[in-house]
Amino acid sequence: MAPPATDAATTKQEQQHAAGGEGVEVGGDLRLVAECGTVVRLSRSAARMSTTLFDMIEAGCAEGGIPIKGADVGTLRLVAAYCEKHAPHYDPVASAARLRDPFPPFPIEFTPASYAVKPVTQLDPDPHGLEAWDRKFISDLPDNSALFNLIIVANLMAIEDLVDLGCTAVADKMRGKTPDEIRVALDIENDYTPEQEAEVRRENAWAFED
């Protein structure tokens, strides 16, 4: 008998278990199902970071496999890794108050959680090493496609902090670059005709004056 070496084999067995209704653990890890059928496990505490999953847990329908439509297994694993790393230090109030609309038409009242007592002078701005971990997480992504997929899946699962991280990374790639350089940096295909391109560059000439 071949040892259950690969993830796929193990999770297939678990899937069969779940489907058969045998040995389902209530309160255990969630089982996210990628587009190809592979299962990626996610602890409950890590799942809190996804508003979608959190709502499902609260509603009691997070047992069994949760299909994440449109998510490939590689990206799902990355998302899971992010959530597991950030879960112990996750403050839902601080995160949820950050509205998706970066420029809402009304002022946001920000009341810090009563239990989040922050010292007046923070000696270490990154006490848990999360910022350093995030930087490496992003820089370890193989290509732009992986980054965009990450943002798309994080958006699907409503993981605000990860969407934020991803968007900031893309925004950082854009700054200080000419249109040609941006095309290279973000793998954008130029679909302008020469006349159109000249016109749009004229329109936006103000951005390139020094």
Place this chain on the structure above:
Amino acid sequence: MASPPPPEPAPAEAGVESMEGLVLDTVISRAGARPAAALACASTRLRTAVADDSLWRGFCAEDLGLDAPVDPEGQPLPSFQVAYKVWLESFGMYPLPMVKRVKQFWTSMKTWLSENFPEAYRTLCKGVSEAQLKSAEDDLGFKLPMPTKLLYRFCNAQLPFSEDHDANKSISTHGLIGGYAFYDHWVNVHLSPLEQIVEETKDFYREFHDVFHGRKFIVVATSWFRPKTFLLDCSNGELYVGTYNLTIGGMLPCVPKALIKPAENDLAQDGLLLWLEEHLRRLQNGMIKTRMLMTSRYISLYPEAPPSCSSVVTNGIKVRSSAVFVPEHPGGPGEKFMFTYSIRMSVPEACMLGGVYYSSCQLCSRHWTIRSCDRVVSDVSGGGVIGQYPVLLPGEDEFVYESCTPLPKVPGSVEGSFSFVPGKLIRPEGKPFEVMVAPFPLQVPEYIF
């Protein structure tokens, strides 16, 4: 036997354009306006995404403090995207945080003036162009500090002196900075428009050639009535007021030197901008107010609130007092400093003495103790105040008068008392009683206006 697991399918190729609208908006708004414009040139689909005007509403608010799609003259434009472009074409040669700050200053100042001093609001002139600034710099022979240039781009200060004497007279008390009037020393400071700056600076250098040769001063504000001159040193951004010894180079800094930052970066602030912002703050928080001089309104520099203004009530009579440093006036032989002070007296509710209410009271004499570095330098008494014996009635407006005192050394203070009789001097209804004047400070302030 377990079959080998199927290969995991490769993820679909994702591009920037495959991100959902709101996510793409987040990316663009994070990147900023200039990157957004560059992104629009990358592909037609991204051009459409960048054209979402809510993005540009955000950029206008964040970068320019602009909350409506209008051009620098206030004329409406079709979208925030167009507005951003128009503003950048006009002001893109300056760091945007400076543009936002100066725009905010003039908007707030104009709002305060239109609500509290519309006559002065009407003296403000339209901003100058870059070409006019360049022409002024060529005329002067040196460059103007960047924050000052921005101030004049938004507003070319106030109407200048003209040939028409009557026109001058009608706006003489409408100086943006304002002043004071004691005895025959009337001062009202106006901010000079660019043309007047150049003209007066040239006159200045001609008249005081030896003192100012080689320096880069410009005359930015002057007093109508008695002379009082404010000079901006364009080499370092410091603002000075000429003392009575201006002819031999006497001048004092008007703004704390530590706050002045060089013009090479986004956080630049020169003496003129800091001075004007501080002046506006004092107007907004009521530290200084407008007053009437006969039928003309003016901004009075006498402080109205503690700690510079002291206030005390004795027997129902309230006396408020504060002083202003007068750099352009010599104290007198042996006296280095001159101060003007304003005393305001009133009966807010009723004058009460020994359980009895009086319908009026009248001042008969004054007594002042003036200290310099805690040493008494003057102890004077006399009848009346500036030759007057005011009668105070309950509930009426304050009786206000101004006087002055020289001082050998700073800091100092003034305190004293008035002797009042209940009723009237011609028919007193009781014995005279003392009304206190709480001590008020005499010091050379951090900001001199």
